[in-house]
Amino acid sequence: MADHAPTGNQPPNSKVQLALRGYWRANMRIMAVLLCVWAIAGPVCGILLADRLNQFRLGGFPLGFWFAQQGSIIVFVVLILGYALLMNRLDRHHHDELQRLRRDAEG
């Protein structure tokens, strides 16, 4: 496996390491929040609480049934959209930060 590290002027390693660690922590936070939403929409509302939610109605649907067959899927799609937007923004920030470090190293 070859390294894909960028070539050219390298900023000091410790700062890059720090940037990467910060990026990874932010990544884990986003993931944890989104996975919680995932768990609530799918396994919790669709299964664990389905019988209780079925006492309520959404139009012609019993609510628990709706979550199991419609609601959870809608939430999942929105969730991945949110993930793509959030993470790609985070990646851009990280990219800018590395660029700055590289410029600092040069200057």
Add this chain to the structure above:
Amino acid sequence: MDVQSWTTLFVGLSFSLYLLIAWVCRVRDTRGFYVAGQGVPTIANGMATAADWMSAASFLSMAGLISTMGYAGGVYLMGWTGGYVLLALLLAPYLRKFGHFTVPDFIGDRYNSTTARVVALIAAIFISFVYVAGQMRGVGVVFSKFLGVGIERGVLIGMVIVFIYATLGGMKGITWTQVAQYWVLITAFLIPTIAISIKLTGQPLPQVGMGSPLVGEGVHLLDKLDEIHREFGFNSYTEPFTGSKWNRLNVLCTTLALMVGTAGLPHVIVRFYTVKTVRAARWSAFWALFFIALLYLTAPATAAFARYYMFDSLQGKSEAELPGWYHKWNDIGMVLWLDDGDGRVCYSGDDRNELFRGGNLSTAELGKIASEHQVWLLTDHDQGADGRGVLRSKGLSGPDRDIIVLATPEMAELADWIIALVAAGGLAAALSTASGLLLVISSSVAHDFYYRVINPQATEAQRLLVGRAVIGLAVVIAGLFGIYPPGFVGEVVAFAFGLAAASFFPAIVLGIFSTRVGAVPATLGMVIGLVFTGGYIIGNRFFDMPAWCFGINATGIGTVGMLINFAVTLGLTPLCKSPDEKTRRLIESIREPEGAGPAVQIETTPGH
């Protein structure tokens, strides 16, 4: 034009299109062969992933399963879409950054171990074969029903088509063919359901129609279904956890197994290698789920409509009143009626039931049961045998679930061309998944096994030749599975998911999110997860082993297998040595989003 001519026309047109695409995209190097030169636009890749992944099971079996299972059918809906979330969040971007061909490749490199690579390889090949068998069966069902050729010949035609475009175009050809197949299958699924929704509830959106009152009755469709189910002794359509098979624990375990299994399926994961950047991998995952959701949000509506029509068109009918679709499916043993003597059909969930399916019984066996039943009726229960009891004891109550999507447009008396379109869609779904899987099998053998383990000096041409030969062999084996199937389509697929959940998922997730886990714990985890899950499913299904593990059935046991895998791996990790410096650098480079993309030139990378 009748249904058969329309079907021949649609199937002919769509097949020509697939072959044309394969010819335009034909490739000569291994990179294009396995990962489409990593140059596929994200939306197209999303569509191809959706087609790859929506198999004959999604298209043909799923709505049928939901239709008979009611609420519990949600396990497939939540399982197969929720798994996508796990895939997008936990695996896709990192595997893209890693930038190699296949899952066994990742596991082999990450754990720096040939043993781990070979274990992953065996799991990938086995899962793919189990899965592909179901697809070929789907091809056979469509052919035999709509084109009047036998299941054997139908499977054979499907095999030839897949072989041509998979070997000619490689991943690039398959990707663009799958884009075309997506359009065929989604149109084929949406048009009939929208037409039925308008007819039944006056709502053009099936998702709304499903929760709307029936035209002219003022009763909500779902309430009506619940009422019919109560009257004829079925479990409620909308109430969860009815009956012992689908209690809360089993619904949860099955859903989780399907979710985690989706994320571990090799032919889905390989898709994320075909986009340019990590960003694109994330967008690609979004588009894929978006396109999948179009079908998955419609399938429960199809299921509810089909359920309604099943009762509406059969219940209480006499021999002369039976609809045309009943006779067609009756001819190939997918549905049969054994009367109790009153001359009226009764479809119920209890002893009154008179509708059955042939299952794996031969025509001769079915004929014998039917004639014995006739004797039993004529002699006033004196001689012969009650065929209903015989079939009930074999678990063959109710029509075959695989026909429901295909038969619903006919039940609703839609136009002939719509019915034909559904047939073309079913074929598209089966063929797209089969081709993706065959490519995984071929790359696993040619790249991971032949090139990485047996002959690291192999030239490009040699590897391409091995790849194509393996596809040929795999097509033949898959076809045999299709002709002599091990179970019905949906069930076979569930087996593959359980195994994927119990083997790959923990190894890949821990490989990315832990720098501490080494080769020995990960390999042992995979082996134990596989053996436990495989053993439980086989024991439970084929050797009458009781479901001793908290009553969890075979479809849900993958979740337990996954937990065992995690436990074994994490439990052994402190006892074994941590990965070397090289591996740690590899993990760091996977986590770092920078530096991926066009810079990754796999074939020219030194030392590879």
